[in-house]
Amino acid sequence: MKYIKYLLLLSFLVAADADDMIVIKNGNVFVDGEGFVKKDILVDEGKILLVEDMIGNVGASTIINAQGKYVMPGLIVFSQLGLLEIGALSETNDSSSDIYNAGFDPTSAYNPFSQAVRLNRSKGVTSTVHVPGASGYFRGLLGFTKINDGYKQKKQGPLGLVTRYGQSRNDSRAAELMFMEDLFALTRGRADEKKGYESDNIQFFFGTNNEYKFTKRDFDAISKVLNKEIPLVVEVNKATDILNVIKFGQTQNIDLVLWGAHEAHMVADEIARAGISVVLDPLDNIPGSFDSLNATYENVTRLDDAGVEMAFYYSQGAGSHNAYLAHQSAGNAVAMGLDYNEAIRAITSNPASIFGLVDVGSVAPGYDADLAIWDGDPLELMSNVETVLIDGKVEDLSNRYEELTKRYTEDRDKPNSYRSR
Amino acid sequence: MIRKSILILLAIFLFGCTEQSGIFTPEPEGSITKFSDDTHGTYASTYEPLPSEETVIRNATVFDGNGNKFQNYDVHFANGEIKEVGRDLIVGDIKEIDGTGKFVTPGIIDNHSHMGVYPAPGVRTSSDGNEATSPVTAEVWAEHSVWVQDPQYKLALAGGITTFHVLPGSANLFGGRGVTLKNISANTVPEMKFPGAPHSLKMACGENPKRVYSSRGPSTRMGNVAGYRKAWIGAENHRERLERDPSHRDLQNETLVGVLDGEILVHNHCYRADEMATMINIGEEFGYKVSTFHHGVEAYKVADLLADEGVCAALWADWWGFKHEAYDMTIANIAIVDQARDGTGCAIVHSDSASGIQRLNQEAAKALAAGRKAGFDISEGRAMTWITKNPAKSLGILDQTGTLEQGKDADIVIWSGNPFSIYSKAEKVFIDGALAFDKATNFMPHTDFDIGVKEWEDK
Secondary structure, eight states: OHHHHHHHHHHHHHHSOOTTOEEEEEEEEEETTTEEEEEEEEEETTEEEEEESOOOOTTOSEEEEOTTOEEEEOEEEEEOTTTBSSTTOGGGBOSOOSSOSTTOOGGGGOOTTOHHHHHHHHTTEEEEEEOOOOSSSSOEEEEEEEOOSSSOOOEEEEEEEEEEOSTTSSSOHHHHHHHHHHHHHHHHHHHHSHHHHHHOOOOEEESTTSOEEEOHHHHHHHHHHHTTSSOEEEEEOOHHHHHHHHHHHHHHTOOEEEEEOTTGGGGHHHHHHTTOEEEEOTTOOSOOSTTOTTOOTTHHHHHHHHTOOEEEOOOSTTGGGGGGGHHHHHHHHHHTTOOHHHHHHTTTHHHHHHTTOSSOSSOSTTSBOOEEEESSOTTSTTOOEEEEEETTEEOOOOOHHHHHHHHTTSOTTSOGGGSOO | OHHHHHHHHHHHHHHOOOEEEEOOOSOOTTOOOOOOSGGGGGGOOOOOOOOOOOEEEEEEEEEOSSSOEEEEEEEEEETTEEEEEESSOOOOSOEEEEOTTOEEEEOEEEEEEOTTTSOSSOOGGGOOSOOTTSSBOTTOBGGGTOOTTOTTHHHHHTTTEEEEEEOOOSSSSEEEEEEEEESOOOSSSTTTBOTTOOOEEEEEOTHHHHHHTTTTSOOSHHHHHHHHHHHHHHHHHHHHHHHHOTTOOOHHHHHHHHHHTTSSEEEEEOOOHHHHHHHHHHHHHHTOEEEEEESOTTGGGGHHHHHHHTOEEEEOSSOOOSSGGGOSOOTTHHHHHHHHHHHTOOEEEOOSSTTGGGGHHHHHHHHHHHHHHTTOOOOHHHHHGGGTHHHHHHHTOTTTSSSOOTTSBOOEEEESSOTTSTTOOEEEEEETTEEEEETTTTBOOOOGGGTTTOSSOOO
16 A cells, blocks of 8 residues: 555656645654654645655655654634634624524635634644524534635535524423424425425514524525434533433434533433534533533543543633634643543544544545644643644744734834834 | 633623732832731631641642742641741651652632632522622622632632632722632631731723713723722712711722722723723822732733833733734733833733633643743743732732742642643642642532532542
């Protein structure tokens, strides 16, 4: 196999011009199933071509010496990066919708020049899963965007339909389940009766004050769940609620992903048996609601022991603006006893596998060259990101925070308005 | 996660503000004003330390909280006090803890917490942090809202927190008095109160008051400033009246006069640099000093001014972007404040969060890394002062805690490794020499709330 690859490489080198190839040499490279191992990486046309012990310079235009460094997949974060500039200013917030709910996909609103995007890129993030926040019954659809500089980004999706279950709704948990059953039955019925489905743009209203509105676009999104094109992603914390959600998923024959899941550790075996993945923040250990009375740092280790696949986000402090701190969540998970490599996967390859993302999240031939090179252990808070590649391009890591820092630490003999910008 | 972000934002809007006022002049250490319990009156501390045992920790790496890091050091404490810190200490036949490979620090201090006043679970019925009924509520005391059964205290204790300061929220220009607590679970608030710690007065700049009171005023930043000045003029009038009529009571003005008399420390939630400068001017106009600006996302822009005025800045390592006044962030903020005027700045890492308070050491690590990246030569020992000595100074309790020095309270944390590493955990926490938390044996306090509610217990 290896030798076939070299043959391919050889023919490639003969045929193609190697000008835009990049070789990353001598780094500790995170390889799935092995952890950090000494490898070289050959990148061409945005893709990882080879990950091998010794790759020569092969005429590459760029040689990056990663001796003593740590090379890992860029972080895939769950966030409103690029959708939200300043939290309290609704005019800068494109992560929510009042018009649509299930059908709301915020991806097209993504702003690649957001200062939060620049910061997160400089901290080793290479892509974001857009987390929607529609105000209606459903939150909306998860999208996916690379966070490279410039106007063009590769996107994938929709990846899932987000909803919530438990005390976050006003009605009884029992009534919420009934409503979901009725809504799904209605959606199936509409899909069967092609005529009505095609022609109408009627809005359906539900709820005691007609607060829940569904348009054709919303029903289409629900249909994607019913057809198993995408999972239903349920924000749920209470153990008994999680069991209800699992049962609902089985009855409806749909795919599920659990989100938040503070008490998931209490029903870890049931989650594992149902083959359901969980997206969570390992730092959520506060009994912050009556749905989370059993929140604990041990959530991740117990889920891992049961064999549940997990992806991590960071939801403390400034949240989305510091989505890169998923590496802090992952590091703490290790401190709590989670296997180190599993913690790295939870912020790289697991988000990809849970949501069916193609060619991202791993350092392996054929994958997009979305890489971060760290000067130390990527889970340590005092390590720094030195180089980031997205689709094989070395990214600009400048960011407003370091520019402001310079302004107030350099050229201090000048008035501050006339210092560097 | 979305809902969570909204909650976090709400939390920040509602109570994300700290103030600190400065009784502190940039005087040399040890000369900090000694406070009496006078302003506490009948509400004074009734705290009693837990039973303790004379102990020596042997051969550890010791951060003394004064900026130093010592290898192979011993720490000896007895009767709740630190006896000696040094190498190969000679002690009697007392309890010994092998500190080989371990790190020892002073108890970690958070000078901005809302535990107790915004307890868990976060429900309306115990949301007691913001008396958002009037822009001036200097008369309310956070200690009269604190719920002693908040299950969050022990989570903070597991992160090495031995002392924390509970502030009212930031909806108001004057939010009320804050209180410093020992991280000891008790059935009444006075039993948790740090003996001799001065009260604080929470003030708030900027977006919060003008948003909360936009319909009745203040609705602008200039309206905010007029509101502060009017209140201080009222306090001056009250003080004059007291000369004629010493028995006259006025709860609101008693707090404000306490500040003017130097007995209550101003802790001032203030994000923007220009507003911090204005608040310093107001202090000059009425004759008080701000002890500490809290949240100061732009503190780095006036770092020299803060150092010159002897005002501390209690900051997050990296929170930003949740509102406009938190937009100009730099993760080097804490380091720049610390290093101002040849390293005479007073920088503090605070949490304002029941989650962040559990990992103040990690927050300090991020701030230290950013400072070094910005070109500052800052030692780990120096960064340790951001979560020990400096918050103690800010709260007026540095003569009792915050550093490992002879005669001070034996508030001590033993860490499994370097506290600036993400993999290190607090293993043992001593408060006044008494073991309050022991990871190895899962020894920790449990509030009544924890009893029976849990269907599942921590291993």
